[in-house]
Amino acid sequence: KGVTDTSPIIISLLFPTQVMERNVDPEGTLLTFLGKNWTLLSKSWLLRLTGTKYACGRGGCGACTVMVSKHDPVSRKIRHFSVTACLMPICSLYGAAVTTVEGVGSIKTRLHPVQERIAKSHGTQCGFCTPGMVMSMYTLLRNNPQPSEEQLMEGLGGNLCRCTGYRPILESGRTFCMESNSCQQKGTGKCCLDWGENDSSPLGKKSEVSPFRMAENPEKRTLTFYGERVTWISPGTLKDLLELKVKHPKAPLVLGNTSLGPAMKSQDFHPVLLSPARISELSMVTKTSDGLTIGAGCSLAQMQDILAERIAELPEEKTQTYRALLKHLRSLAGQQIRNMASLGGHVISRHCCSDLNPVLAVSNATLNLISAEGTRQIPLNEHFLAGLASADLKAEEILESVHIPHSQKWEFVSAFRQAQCQQNALPHVNAGMRVLLKEGTDSIEDLSIAYGGVGAATISAHRSCQLLLGRRWNELMLDEACSLLLDEVSLPVISFLFKFYLEVLQELKKLVKMFSVPDSRHHSEVSDQFLSALENFPVTIPQGVQTYQNVDPHQPLQDPVGCPIMHLSALKHATGEAMFCDDIPMVDKELFMALVTSSRAHAKITSIDVSKALELPEVVDVITAEDIPGTNGAEGDKLLAVDEVNCVGQIICAVVAETDVQAKRATEKIEITYEDLEPVIFTVKDAIKHNSFLFDQILEEVHVGGQEHFYMETQRVLVIPKTEDKELDIYVSTQDPAHVQKTVSSTLNIPINRITCHVKRVGGGFGGKVGKPAVFGAIAAVGHPIRLVLDREEDMLITGGRHPLFGKYKVGFMNNGRIKALDIECYINGGYDSLRTFLILKLENAYKIRNLRFQGRACMTNLPSNTAFRGFGFPQGALVTESCITAVAAKCGLPPEKIREKNTYKTVDKTIYKQAFNPETLIRCWNECLDKSSFYSRRMQVEEFNKKNYWKKKGIAIIPVKFSVGFAATSYHQAAALVHIYTDGSVLVTHGGNELGQGIHTKMLQVASRELKIPMSCMHISETSTATVPNTVATAASIGADVNGRAVQNACQILLKRLEPIIKKHPEGTWEDWIEAAFEQRISLSATGYFRGYKAFMDWEKGVGDPFPYYVYGAACSEVEIGCLTGAHKKIKTDIIMDACCSLNPAIDIGQIEGSFIQGTGLYTTEELKYSPEGVLYSRSPDEYKIPTITDVPEEFNVSLLPSSQTPLTIYSSKGSTQTYHCTSGMFLGSFVFFAIADAVATVRRERDIAEDFMVQSPATPEWVRMACADQFTEMVGNCLFS
């Protein structure tokens, strides 16, 4: 087991350190290897490199990015490239060097400029994505110290961040770019962000990768690595590989492992894996007179370079296919996947939505196969793509290379794709199209069309193409082609064909001019108005300005309040030294836990058989509800299901084993039998049906989809029991440690005082870590050290998210747009359990409507119970209100902004629930936004653009926001802090808030620094712990830093009061002198601060109350452009004005606004939860669930904090002293993109004379937008949703 018959794996990790490992498991990845303890070759300490993070395990998020350096046998150079460690088989790294974030720089020694600049640009919040970002940027710079902005966007395209909104990350990367003018000191080789802190290493100085094993003449012998279940064989020659393929005909070839790896995780198992990585024949590229032959082992990134080179060398007419392939390669996955994935793996895995196969198929590419018996060629055609045995590889054959022929004169090739996002998103549908016209004419000599994403394999429209031969390239042909295609392929994407038709017409026009073709007057032409159909949205690096008020010039230099201080952990985030829950080293006798969940939506559990799981080696126990000594959760919300399950993903039991791998394997051996129960309810509409609700007639319906939190750090907990008195230490990623503590206490039936919860930092929460961590903590508290780390799929399946909403409204209004009465009913999909939302109180947004009725109902369904999420219902509910405004505007024939302006609160007034407030700041935000965005002139420009372009439309929307802060419960408005001053003068601050990335600790030290009048550098926050500050409330609902800030202030003021007599006596003394004196005089240097906050009150019977301390105001304007034929959109410009009063830390507040705005755009445009008819969540990974990527930032993105605004209610008059004020309202700002899209769609429908008011549905996915922009093609499909 685990012993090689040849050499050990040797990997250079922290240069110049080398790691030697003889016991690698061929099933292991680089990520698992890095996280464990390994002995170093040259030193005798243990290594645990935790900077490389797990967030999805499927190559889709980039959190685990590292740089691999390998000797390239063809170019004879060392190639440096980024990869995702979670998909990189450890054995494939034989002879490679790996650089992890720890090898780039450290706060203990010196920082790399990439690390320093990302931190100082405020490019980190929770910091979980940061090491991956650093590694992507580092690798880019390693290959190109002054990249272009386009290369920067490409390099970061595979990295997701859920917190920042990407703008500051790009900003830091931009300082390295050649086009950059963002740094004043450019040209000196230094950047103003390189302050030389921690001896930042010079960029130019390349750290050397040890050349061991990357020898120019690699060994030719076969290497074999044996694991417990799998053997990895890496032959050194092609001959050996072919012989091995005869011996192991079923063994797959592992190249990039980007297709095989994810498949092996879920279902496929292969006892033997063949790695052809060392075989140079598979990397060969041959240029011939008729085409290009690319080795099957070339990576997709190498293929990009090869194609680009060939395009530059050859005349345009010969490179049509290469251009089409290159176009798709630019948007295919992220850079890391393109670096790993091979052409051979791509072709052979025949993904139904492969981007390259449709193009290769239409361009008559051939596959060069080789086996021990010889070589042969087969066409890459529909039969091969459908996997027909007669057209496929034989078991002992491998693909050696792919031959792609040149295109010829009068031949045109194009590629099309439609995906949720521009980059790093699998296409929903794509196509390759090729036409050869008879020389000098427009009649079709040959035509090929292939579609991907619409069936189990790439589909060819062979019959339609044959029937069109000989036709002229004109509208008649187009009409016929559309009907034929619909008949043959029956798919709703004939728009691609129209685009191709126009593209060819344009090319024809050029050719006709060039060769003065005699009958040119007969060719169809594209009118200028239609040209917009041809343009794709370019990927551009965003620009923008962030504005905030400077601190008073008289403020003491030492006082950091109001200054844009960097996040306290930013540098540690960037070096990977910031410790998250799962980075805590293993403790003695630690075991791992894995969860078993229900596969049925509503069923009786008839039996649970754990015997087979217990028979597996290393499995220790299976925990069921019967093992719980205390309370098993609440009625209707059990920790572990008993007798009945109410959704797919409900936790039934948990396996405990010595390794995480074995615990996971054992879960598959547990046999559970069910008896299905009725009813099974998934949607709000189903729920309404089952409860037989009746409605009055309504004007409109609005659907808002749910949202997954997609925090980068999945839920995790480490429970360590102590030896005495049933004490427990729980390290947990939570927003509410006191809730974890309480739940564990009731589950184990022990007093709360025996349990201590520790939260160092949380890798993103967004509300998703308020309730659920308590469940995981309680299940894992089994009296043994237990680590429970959810993988991404489990996390998404189990934890629930934002409530989907179905709203109906009736509205009464005057012709001038004044709304007289509004009646809204909202139905929220609560899942199977309780509901936490304050939707009803937030529905009115900023509008004064005299007659209002809001009703809300929570629907019980057989889905996982939904939970808190930024905004607590506001982002969904306010969408109903704003949709109503848009509909009124359409009815009145007025622009929506006029309706908004007319109905916004204008003077001191009372809300619907009679809470008094002054809307002066709201109006200031609105006016400032109108002014800063030049709204009215842009509205005119948009209209001008729309007149000129038929297939592209722009839309613009401006919306005011009034967001109520806090919980409508008094007990939540309190906080405590504990501040110690030690005898050396250093200060330890503890408070009840949790660091989720929102910079609460940074702000708390700013407060303490002002109060104690000493620099922040003298202070420290170690963690949030229930032992230091008890009975805390969740860090959520906009009160975290506000109430905790007051508590810290209180503690500091108590301490300063005690020190006052000493200071008065020795005013010339130093802080250290005063502390020493205080100690001598027996003055206590420790104080508890407490803040008794707002008395929230709501009488739900009367609908009257004072539930919120105050409101946050803002306004934003967004402009977008949509492609009517694809439904894709581009965010052109967004201007946000927020009222932060006197911001405690404007850099952090602006970061929160930007991040939540981008998260909001995800909610309203791309993030779609998809379920099977049986209630199984399909969208369980970044492949299927698309959060915004780096290309989703508006081209111009301006954020301003409203100047000179004050509120007496908060600490130092700051609003948004915690993330939530801005982010909950910021979340809703994302809807402005939605309404800008709706505005563009309305223009399309007006122009085409279709009803302008259409059912509002969020997210406005490309499919929805495409169908809403109804035209002759959607009509043909006969599937128009908006008849």
Ligand SMILES: Cc1cc2nc3c(=O)[nH]c(=O)nc-3n(C[C@H](O)[C@H](O)[C@H](O)COP(=O)(O)OP(=O)(O)OC[C@H]3O[C@@H](n4cnc5c(N)ncnc54)[C@H](O)[C@@H]3O)c2cc1C
């Ligand atoms: C996060 C992510 C995003 C993606 N996005 C996209 C996208 O947007 N568009 C898109 O089209 N694709 C996308 N993909 C799919 C990706 O293109 C394929 O997974 C990849 O090209 C497969 O190549 P590989 O080298 O990793 O294959 P591997 O996983 O190593 O192998 C795949 C299969 O090919 C076989 N094989 C490999 N080489 C040979 C050979 N020479 N001869 C015979 N058999 C061989 C293997 O036996 C195996 O069965 C994405 C993948 C990931 C993980």
Ligand code: FES
């Ligand atoms: S964890 Fe590897 S890409 Fe997401």
Ligand code: FES
């Ligand atoms: S900072 Fe990027 S995910 Fe949190």
